[in-house]
Amino acid sequence: MAEFTSETITRTVHRWIVPAAEPWGAAAGEIGKAWAVAERAYRDHFEIPDDRPLHDDALRFHVRDEEIVIEFATEAIAT
Numbered sequence: 001m002a003e004f005t006s007e008t009i010t011r012t013v014h015r016w017i018v019p020a021a022e023p024w025g026a027a028a029g030e031i032g033k034a035w036a037v038a039e040r041a042y043r044d045h046f047e048i049p050d051d052r053p054l055h056d057d058a059l060r061f062h063v064r065d066e067e068i069v070i071e072f073a074t075e076a077i078a079t
Contacts, residue, residue, distance in 0.1 A: 008078040014041060015071040026068050035059070038070045045074060 016034040020026035042058055043050065062069040 009075050010078045011073055011075050013071055013073045014038070014045075015069050018068045018070070019066065020063075020068050021066045031068065034070050038072065042072050 016038045018026045018030045018034050038059055039054065042048070042054065048054065058072060060071050062071065
């Protein structure tokens with residue numbers, strides 16, 4: 001007789017989207033603000049103190065046609 005368990009994982013992607021329309025692209029100040037807020041959310045979620053550095057891959061930056069997206073994902077076992 002087979003013995004097994006199962007689980008359902010809920011994945012949440014947190015995104016900050018900065019407009020980057022041509023010909024000017026995204027403003028450095030707006031990227032900086034979004035980056036700071038995304039980093040704060042990441043630290044808060046994973047309870048990482050401000051004096052500890054984040055892993056290099058904590059936040060991901062994606063370039064879309066007319067925007068730059070900063071994101072991180074979290075996972076939880078669904079109850």
